Each structure stands twice: as C-alpha cells, then as structure tokens.
Amino acid sequence: MLDQNNHQGKFGADYIRVLASAAGLIWSQDDVDLDAVDLCLKLPGRTPRGFSPRIDVQVKTVRKLDVSDGLINYSRLSYAQFNKLAGTDFTVPRYLFVVHVPPSIALYADLSTYGLLLRHIGYYVSLSDQPPLPTSDPNRHIRVKIPLSNVLTAESLRSLVVGNVVLPIG
Template sequence: MGNLDISACKEWFSVAYVEALAYAAGYAVTIVHVDHFGVDLELRDRALRVDVQMKCTNEPEMKSDHIAYSLDTRTYNLLSDPGRNVPAYLFVVEVPSSKADWVSCSIDGLHLRRCGYYASMSALKPTSNKAAKSVKVARTNRLTVASLDQLMRKARGGL
C-alpha cells in the first residue's frame, strides 16, 4: 500500500464517494481547492448550486441514531451564516477502521464502504463557541442518489 497520509486518504475518499453519487444523479461537482469559505465542493445543476463541507470519520460502528461531528467554529459559522444565498450542508462519510476495507472490487462492481450522511447547516444558528461546535448528523439522512436529488430540488425551491 502507498504512503499517503491517512487524513488525505479519508478526505479524498469522501469526495470520491460524493462524486460517484452526484454523477449518477446527473449533477456536476466542482472541487474547491482553496477552502476560504468553509466549502470543499459544490454540487451544480446549471445555475443552481449547493455548498458542501466534506468530512470523513472512521469511528467504530456506532449504535446511536446520529453522528456527532465537531466542526471548528470558523467553518461552522461560515456554513450557518443566515446571510447565505446558497444552501450549505455538512456531509460526513463513515468508513471502516481499516483502510483495506474501504473498497472492494468484484465482477459485480466497485463497493465503497461504509455510508455517507448529511446535515443542513443553513438551518443552524451561528455559535459563539471559541474552538468548535458539534453538529448532529442524523443517520436517517443518508447520502444516496435520491437524497442528493432531493437536496437539489429543495435548493431550487421545490420538494
């Protein structure tokens, strides 16, 4: 196996996970290479855009109904800014502890493990916390082709 830092592997695996779903749903993905505004990637459909902050975790499989993900205060406040004119989401991709288990490939297909989830940051209020703010990402908000389509339709004003 290669020597790429595990943090970079998790970051780019989570982006690839969302890219696979987005392209299957018919949406373009723009990767933001310099994260000035808390946005790692944008989902696009012509002039319509949704901003996304990507995270990846390999916590042991949890039994709770949500993932509590701690965002630094700056990023949290950028994404939850009530003045935003574009919806913002936190996407968290959960992977197995062992990197060797993240992907399996067979004649039936390429399988990315484990699962991705989303939380609307636009629905939250900015925080005055000094260092970080925890975001509850409900496990019922699974990232799928259908859920990405739903997020984009909602951004368009429909649902």
C-alpha cells in the same frame, strides 16, 4: 503514498463525487478553500427551482460513528467551520456531509463481478436553522447532531440540489 488522514479525506470527497455523478450532477471545487466549501454540486440546465441550482458542501470523514438516539454526534467541527455553515445568510444553500469510512484504507473499496462497492456511507445535515456562534475560535469544536435517516444517496443528493422538487434520475 498519502498518509491515512489525507487518504481518508480524499476518499470522502471522492465518495461524494461518485454519488454526484450517479445523480447526474456536476461538481466543482474552488482553487483556494477560504469559505469552508469543499465541493459545489450543480444540476445543469433549467429546473422548476431555476437555472442550474446548486449547493455548497463541506465534507468531513470519520472512522467511527458516535450514535445515540437515532443521531450521529459529530464533534470534530471547529467553531470557525460551523460559522461558515450555520445561519440563513447564504446565497447558495450549504450542507455538512459526513462520510463514515472503514478504519483501514484497504477496506475503502471492493470490486466483484456485481460491481464496485464503496464503503461505508455518507450523511448530510443543513445548519441553516442554527445561529452562528459568537466566536470563531478555530481551536474550539462543537457537536453537530445528524439524523441517521439523512443518508446520502444519488436520489437524496439530487433532492438537496433541486430543493423539494422531485426530479427523476435518468
């Protein structure tokens, strides 16, 4: 059985995979994590944005949200991780996804006659407007602010992939 931290991280990535599937996206994963990219999400085929647009994402999880003034204060991103997400010099847009998970693994999912419920909710932020930090010290962490309104849904996830072009799901 997985320890709680690995279980939590796997659930967060699987949460994103489920949303990607609901959005009609496909996902892939590099065989080695060198670029702080956990998942690549792509819409196959031609779109107004081009052929098979995609985004790269780093997925983090948290058991308790630190919220103030309509913003989530996520403070567990290392300088090195931040620098692999910040700035504009990426060919493929990059996002930080933070999935709020229950404190107990027994509460991650629930099944009823209405369907499967995944708990709790995911959020996203682009750090492209932030300059990389002068150091990549992996022992230092930075606080990233994520608007509570940046909720990950099938629709918002699809919108991130195709840019500002609105394509209906289904």
